[in-house]
Amino acid sequence: xxxxxxxxxxxxxxxxxxxxxxxxxxxxxxxxxxxxxxxxxxxxxxxxxxxxxxxxxxxxxxxxxxxxxxxxxxxxxxxxxxxxxxxxxxxxxxxxxxxxxxxxxxxxxxxxxxxxxxxxxxxxxxxxxxxxxxxxxxxxxxxxxxxxxxxxx
Numbered sequence: 001x002x003x004x005x006x007x008x009x010x011x012x013x014x015x016x017x018x019x020x021x022x023x024x025x026x027x028x029x030x031x032x033x034x035x036x037x038x039x040x041x042x043x044x045x046x047x048x049x050x051x052x053x054x055x056x057x058x059x060x061x062x063x064x065x066x067x068x069x070x071x072x073x074x075x076x077x078x079x080x081x082x083x084x085x086x087x088x089x090x091x092x093x094x095x096x097x098x099x100x101x102x103x104x105x106x107x108x109x110x111x112x113x114x115x116x117x118x119x120x121x122x123x124x125x126x127x128x129x130x131x132x133x134x135x136x137x138x139x140x141x142x143x144x145x146x147x148x149x150x151x152x153x
Contacts, residue, residue: 003060003089005096008052010044014059015052019043022062022079029118034145036112038064038077049100050077053084053093060084063093065101065109068138073101075111078122090125098129102153110137110150123147 008015019040026037043050047067053060061080065073075097080089101109111126113119131149136142 003092004054005051005093008050008062010040015062016040018059018062018079018081019077022077030114031145034143043077051093051096053089061089061093063097065097070105071107073106073109074138075109091129094125094129098153106153108150108152110134110148112140112146112148115145115147
């Protein structure tokens with residue numbers, strides 16, 4: 001599977017559909033007030049780095065980085081299309097986010113994800129890429145439904 005990772009176009013209906021699916025799934029499986037998934041409007045903010053992975057015209061997945069301060073960023077909106085799962089797409093997007101964030105001067109990436117069964121594959125991906133547990137960061141507060149991870153770049 002060829003992976004071309006480039007800036008995501010939030011006007012592309014394929015990207016919009018995948019992000020809506022991601023948003024809806026996060027809200028469906030996460031208790032109210034514990035879902036921290038970004039909306040399309042939040043992803044469109046100029047400071048957000050948003051990426052999409054493609055195989056030709058087929059959208060494989062998406063991911064983003066939100067700067068928290070000049071040296072600390074947050075991984076957001078990681079989602080791999082169902083048909084592309086377990087093929088290395090998530091890892092490729094995460095490595096791309098790590099490399100582009102480091103080139104931007106970010107020294108640390110952190111993330112919040114769910115703490116229950118639906119999110120086990122995501123947690124395994126992040127841990128495989130060196131992310132370790134950390135306390136809540138930014139505007140997050142302790143939440144038994146959330147797991148917080150971080151990694152120096």
